[in-house]
Amino acid sequence: MKNKRSTECGGKAVIYCRVSTDDQAQGTSLETQEAECRGFAEQLGLEVVCVFKGKGESAKTTDRPAFQAMLKFCNANKGKVEAVIVWKLDRFSRNAGDANQEKAKLVKIGVQVDSATEPALNEDNPAARLTFTVLAGVAQFDNEIRAERAVTGMKRRVEEGCWTWCPPFGYRSCPKGADRERHREHGLLEPIPELVPLIKEAFRILATGHYSVKGTFEELRKKGLIRINGKTLCVRSLRNILRSPIYCGYMDAFGERRKGKWEPLVSVETFETVQNVLDGHGFVKRQT
Secondary structure (H helix, E strand, O other): OOOOOOOOOOOEEEEEEEEOHHHHHOOOOHHHHHHHHHHHHHHHOOEEEEEEEEEOOOOOOOOOHHHHHHHHHHHHOOOOEEEEEEOOHHHHOOOHHHHHHHHHHHHHOOOEEEEOOOHHHHOOOHHHHHHHHHHHHHHHHHHHHHHHHHHHHHHHHHHOOOOOOOOOOOEEEOOOOHHHHHHHHHOOEEEOOOOHHHHHHHHHHHHOOOOOHHHHHHHHHHOOOOEEOOEEOOHHHHHHHHHOHHHHOEEEEOOEEEEOOOOOOOOHHHHHHHHHHHOOOOOOOOOO
16 A cells, blocks of 8 residues: 555645754764655655754653654644654654554644654554554664663773773873773773872862861862863752762772772772861861
């Protein structure tokens, strides 16, 4: 059975494209998606009136700026827009429940969801509706498997002592290529030389037990250490730094504290002393 609109002309459609970092690596760029969707629209005799592009948007939820803009446009042009064309159903959503729910909303205002590369979805019959639900479920399953593998990989790297997230304050990612491999034994992190004095001095001052976090901040300010690249470190950020075991070479991840391979900036003893002070067990008011 042909698409029921395949012989009709003059209808209007919108295109929704989406990419994430992984998709871009696989070559499914926004330009590629748009070109194929435009070709599909031309085959159906549909005029593309608007293209919505989601850059780096996850399809796990519908809370995506470009996706929401597309829905808003369709509702504002009820009776004028006939179809939302996607390159593939997983561009529309990777959540089976969301996919069916959002499709139902669009159908209610006379808009069909069409796939430029999955013609079985574009019929108007029970088999097509079943195929839509099955492919939406497959997309969700694939997303969940990817997430599970990512977590498994992160846990393995953490067990090896590697930091797998954005670099913490005072550190930066080691360079890529040969140098990156050379630094792998250091957890892929290296200290930022200009920030090391600030962090070490902050721990040293608080470890004396004579200063609060605010007092430590003021001492750092007097020494000119709290301005970084034109920005001023705040008291709250300083407290977070002083609470983080990263700086003594450890990390709290997946419910456990593990030793990291990167270069620590303070000793474990200094870190534990600072924790006692922060907890109120080692603070001694200074004599004035």
